[in-house]
Amino acid sequence: MTPIPSHLQLNHQGQLRHFLSIEGLSRELLTELLDTADSFLEVGERAVKKVPLLRGKTVCNVFFENSTRTRTTFELAAKRLSADVLNLNIQTSSTSKGETLYDTLRNLEAMAADMFVVRHGDSGAAHFIAQQVCPDVAIINAGDGNHSHPTQAMLDMLTIRRHRGNFENLSVAIVGDILHSRVARSNMQALHTLGCPDIRVIAPRTLLPAGIEQYGVRVFNDLRVGLRDVDVVIMLRLQKERMQSGLLPSEGEFYRLYGLTRETLALAKPDALVMHPGPINRGVEIESEVADGAQSVILNQVTYGIAVRMAVMSMAMAGQNAQRQYNQEAQHATDH
């Protein structure tokens, strides 16, 4: 008779309790998240940029990989919700990752942490924690390996919605190293779920994952064909270490073929949005004049990122609270 959680990320009422990936979340839930983020965006413009929602809660930023921007926006988001914040930067030991992760998190749980924001180099780390280690703590995935970066995807969706209104008639191009990009994966899923009819990925063959078609996207190897008449261009960061791996000829070659310049941007719609998750490599994947140009919303994305993370944190905390009450009531019922 008791309802069974339909999905690891959701509680017994279908509300968010962990935020691990876009996969498996409904259009309604993603829309609710964007609506909530819209309201938090307004909080960021007040004299006091703080609301009391998570007062008394403890949020731990557990970062096994370095990231200044993501960690600071999560920290700011938690502080604007009035939570107490702990930041832990943990250098992963390559031999005992699993054990380190487990012990670290159990220790934090013993300090009565209510939420973990986790970034880890291994795909599936956040899922593992939510499933095996700390199911009663709300787990927010701040990037796991090549797998998923759902808050980045949702801040990209908020950026598109605020500048274009909806997703129904849009062509969106994602350009660059799709193979290694958790941002690309999460964005493809989010755009698909929100009903974007034309999702294009543009990359050299060596930087495309196998089975990319499953995401419902159109694949282009030629930037100049793929960019034609798009409404939004999402550029990805080219990680320099890929240069050494033999997947790419050279930086100069990549820029010539796949760099977003004033010339290639002119192929998109005249008012096309230029987005980038940061940090940008000027002259590697994007021309400075484009990154700083009138069509760029790259810095708006950072502002929206705080609001989206406030929405994710408050919704997951609410879902965890409801689940705990439900479990306590169920326990109470079996005790009597």
Added chain:
Amino acid sequence: MSALPDVAPLLERMAADLTKYLSYRNFQNPAFVGIHTGGVWIAEHLRNQCLPDAPLGTLDIAFYRDDFEQNGLPPRVRPSELPFSVDDRHLVLVDDVLMTGRTIRAALNELFDYGRPASVTLVALIDIEARQLPIRADVLGTSLTLPEGQRVKLTGPQPLQLTLNPVAK
């Protein structure tokens, strides 16, 4: 079941009472703030009646509720919008139904995150006398005693009407 009053005559009297009150207290140049959703309708009406040039803001108090731990966020949170500076301003805070007083507590906390108003005058259409906090309206439409297990709700904006509904479990 008790008959619910018509909204229009209540609003008319409230507008007159509010004008009198603001002048008696010498609260000049006030701004109106309606609490979503019903309070916004009432605030708009009173502003148009009393001071058509006064600015009107809206508050969604969802982020300031005291029952987040128990009930989470309501399904649809709208952005609050105060298109004026709150500092040193006389505010007229408007809600449709005043019951426990908890919504007003949340609204006051939210207002003070925008700045330091000169004063806050509380206006409510209906007072269900079930206060749990030391809060009362300065200008009131009317008081109501409800049948057991019933809630009163304002529907609108055209026309504004009061309806009785069973308490949601």
